[in-house]
Amino acid sequence: MDLLLEGFSTALTPTNLLFAVLGVLLGTAVGVLPGIGPAMTVALLLPVTYSVPADSALIMFAGIYYGGMYGGSTTSILLNTPGESSSVITALEGNKMAKTGRAAQALATAAIGSFVAGTIGTVLLILLAPKVGPLVVQLGAPSYFAIMLVALVSVTVVLGSSKLRGFIALFLGLALGLVGMTSGQPRMTFGFAELSDGIEIVVVAVAIFALGEALWVAAHLRHKPLEVIPVGQPWMSRSDWSRSWKPWLRGTALGFPFGALPAGGAEVPTFLSYVTERRLSKHPEEFGKGAIEGVAGPEAANNASAAGTLLPMLALGLPTTATAAVILVAFESYGLQPGPQFMSQNEDLVWALLASLFVANTLLLVLNLPLAPVWAKLLRIPRPYLYAGILFFATLGAYSASTSPFDLGLLLVLGVLGFAMRRFGIPVLPLIIGVILGPRLEEQLSEALQISRGDYSTLWGEPVAIICYLLMGLLVASLVVARLRSPRPTTPTSVTEKDEVNT
Amino acid sequence: MPEQTQQTPETTSTTRPVIDNAQYVMAAFLAVTGGYVAFNGTQMRGGTSKDFLPPSTFAYIVGAVLLLLSVLLAVATARGDAPESEEGEDVDLSSGSDVRTLVLLAAVLCVNVFLIEPLGWPITGAILFTGAAWVLGSRHWVRDIAIGVALSFGTFYAFYLGLDVPLPAGILNGVL
Numbered sequence A: 001m002d003l004l005l006e007g008f009s010t011a012l013t014p015t016n017l018l019f020a021v022l023g024v025l026l027g028t029a030v031g032v033l034p035g036i037g038p039a040m041t042v043a044l045l046l047p048v049t050y051s052v053p054a055d056s057a058l059i060m061f062a063g064i065y066y067g068g069m070y071g072g073s074t075t076s077i078l079l080n081t082p083g084e085s086s087s088v089i090t091a092l093e094g095n096k097m098a099k100t101g102r103a104a105q106a107l108a109t110a111a112i113g114s115f116v117a118g119t120i121g122t123v124l125l126i127l128l129a130p131k132v133g134p135l136v137v138q139l140g141a142p143s144y145f146a147i148m149l150v151a152l153v154s155v156t157v158v159l160g161s162s163k164l165r166g167f168i169a170l171f172l173g174l175a176l177g178l179v180g181m182t183s184g185q186p187r188m189t190f191g192f193a194e195l196s197d198g199i200e201i202v203v204v205a206v207a208i209f210a211l212g213e214a215l216w217v218a219a220h221l222r223h224k225p226l227e228v229i230p231v232g233q234p235w236m237s238r239s240d241w242s243r244s245w246k247p248w249l250r251g252t253a254l255g256f257p258f259g260a261l262p263a264g265g266a267e268v269p270t271f272l273s274y275v276t277e278r279r280l281s282k283h284p285e286e287f288g289k290g291a292i293e294g295v296a297g298p299e300a301a302n303n304a305s306a307a308g309t310l311l312p313m314l315a316l317g318l319p320t321t322a323t324a325a326v327i328l329v330a331f332e333s334y335g336l337q338p339g340p341q342f343m344s345q346n347e348d349l350v351w352a353l354l355a356s357l358f359v360a361n362t363l364l365l366v367l368n369l370p371l372a373p374v375w376a377k378l379l380r381i382p383r384p385y386l387y388a389g390i391l392f393f394a395t396l397g398a399y400s401a402s403t404s405p406f407d408l409g410l411l412l413v414l415g416v417l418g419f420a421m422r423r424f425g426i427p428v429l430p431l432i433i434g435v436i437l438g439p440r441l442e443e444q445l446s447e448a449l450q451i452s453r454g455d456y457s458t459l460w461g462e463p464v465a466i467i468c469y470l471l472m473g474l475l476v477a478s479l480v481v482a483r484l485r486s487p488r489p490t491t492p493t494s495v496t497e498k499d500e501v502n503t
Numbered sequence B: 001m002p003e004q005t006q007q008t009p010e011t012t013s014t015t016r017p018v019i020d021n022a023q024y025v026m027a028a029f030l031a032v033t034g035g036y037v038a039f040n041g042t043q044m045r046g047g048t049s050k051d052f053l054p055p056s057t058f059a060y061i062v063g064a065v066l067l068l069l070s071v072l073l074a075v076a077t078a079r080g081d082a083p084e085s086e087e088g089e090d091v092d093l094s095s096g097s098d099v100r101t102l103v104l105l106a107a108v109l110c111v112n113v114f115l116i117e118p119l120g121w122p123i124t125g126a127i128l129f130t131g132a133a134w135v136l137g138s139r140h141w142v143r144d145i146a147i148g149v150a151l152s153f154g155t156f157y158a159f160y161l162g163l164d165v166p167l168p169a170g171i172l173n174g175v176l
Helices: A002-011 A014-032 A038-050 A054-078 A085-099 A103-137 A141-158 A163-178 A201-219 A238-260 A267-280 A293-316 A322-333 A347-378 A383-402 A405-423 A429-451 A456-460 A463-485 A492-502 B002-006 B009-013 B022-042 B056-078 B099-119 B121-135 B141-162
Strands: A180-182 A185-187
Touching: A002 A014, A002 A347, A014 A038, A014 A054, A014 A347, A038 A054, A038 A201, A038 A322, A038 A383, A054 A085, A054 A103, A054 A293, A054 A322, A054 A347, A085 A103, A085 A267, A085 A293, A103 A238, A103 A293, A103 A347, A141 A163, A141 A293, A141 A429, A141 A456, A141 A463, A163 A429, A163 B022, A163 B056, A201 A322, A201 A383, A201 A405, A201 A429, A201 B099, A238 A267, A238 A293, A267 A293, A293 A322, A293 A347, A322 A429, A383 A405, A383 B099, A383 B121, A383 B141, A405 B022, A405 B099, A429 A456, A456 A463, B022 B056, B099 B121, B121 B141
Parallel strands: none
Antiparallel strands: A180 A185
């Protein structure tokens, strides 16, 4: 408790509070702006880590993280085209509500639900993080290796409809992670001295998230403008409140555990929350026509899972969402390595970050309810400027990472790869996680083999490792079963999800 | 579903699946990458005796799996597996990729790669923004250039004064 109060005293200094406000505003703005998500924003803002102190920068990123989640839901309510995969479900009922003149209520239940879920999620994070810390310190290299392997496999197979494309992304990422000097010899450097330290992850993140996305959208730019539903001040009536509070709590209960699992992501819990609410609702006939429960539940699940994601990231150094992956890059540019020792060695920083999550969450509610009409206007920004601006800041971010034109060339090459991945339906998340975890996977394996003097059986010599391999086996087996049952090679979730969107 | 909207009427009338030929290019790219990764592994010296995990091991594994994935992708493509291209707020998938826009944007970015040090960021940054806005369809020259110049000079000073990151001043060195 003392530690948390100390964290608040760091988070509430005027400077840090300013960074939190900035983060929340920026995060919401870019969450609302089409084509930009929270991961891209944090990637574009990585240059600030070169001189802004670690606590301020991380507080700002916490604001962006929560703000981006909220902004994404605004777009999917006011336009029927969700920008982030986690707000696909919100669009189902949210846009229908907006079309029947209930945009204000949809935005309000999303904002308040996000606040409730984010607060509960952060409390859970604060309760669990100190407990998990000492546990993971005891893990040996074999267990750590197994956990990373499970995270890589589950992130790859759980998300997206094509497992093949997931693995393509993962192994492209691992291949990029191989670049650099190992044991005093160059590996995959193509003879470039600039590559001997490995590819700068900042460049990979900016290229894949920002440049690839901007090029993809530019090549398919919609020529007629989207229809934005006008909105006033968000508010809710008494009956809206009584219909919303239970879905908020149920959504939170679903979202946090899914976020905290190393398989992460908000797609599964938001979908489960939607299905649950439809089943439990007293107004099932309203579903598909704009039921408020269908916005309240998934939005809460979305934010709770965002809080849950931070648990494996801080305790194990395992990012399971794109935004968490980029925040991890930010940690690394401060020379901080989240993982087993991180929590005990950087207590002040961790508690300041946790406290700032509360601050960000509260600011989000205070700022966003009155600002909703302003955000809706942001949707009208001329597209040439929006995408030219993304290209401009992507270039700036990549150049400032090492102040070398070589990195700009690399940015362009990887940006084209990012474009191709979008064209061929290859998910970007496994790639970025492969780049980050690949080298660490090799490091842990090397350490494990060093200790066992080259005996590979050490890899299944620890109970945690055995559990991980069993889990992985179960996951793969369940996929095989699911595939045998349904003639189409997609997971049951994504099939139903698409049916919902089409109705 | 995106793959249905992408299909033209003549293809939906036949029962034979549509083959996305461009996917073979992706498969070929994977094969080349995998081949290079594995080949690079063979070029490395064997590990010393105390090195239980030689640096080539991961290269062999990643290279071999990439080769396998390229074969699987090629087979899936031949069987009519179509990719689900990414959707988004501003994305219109009803027509194919606009190659002209892509090539022009890549050209604008290339100009920046080669000229950033000789000319300096305030100039190439402005060219980058204005050029990209033009490629994307903006025709308000004065406004485009004004925003581009404001952004590039603004970021130059913000990075120099605020973040202590000196961006290249190029030919304006001494003026700024």
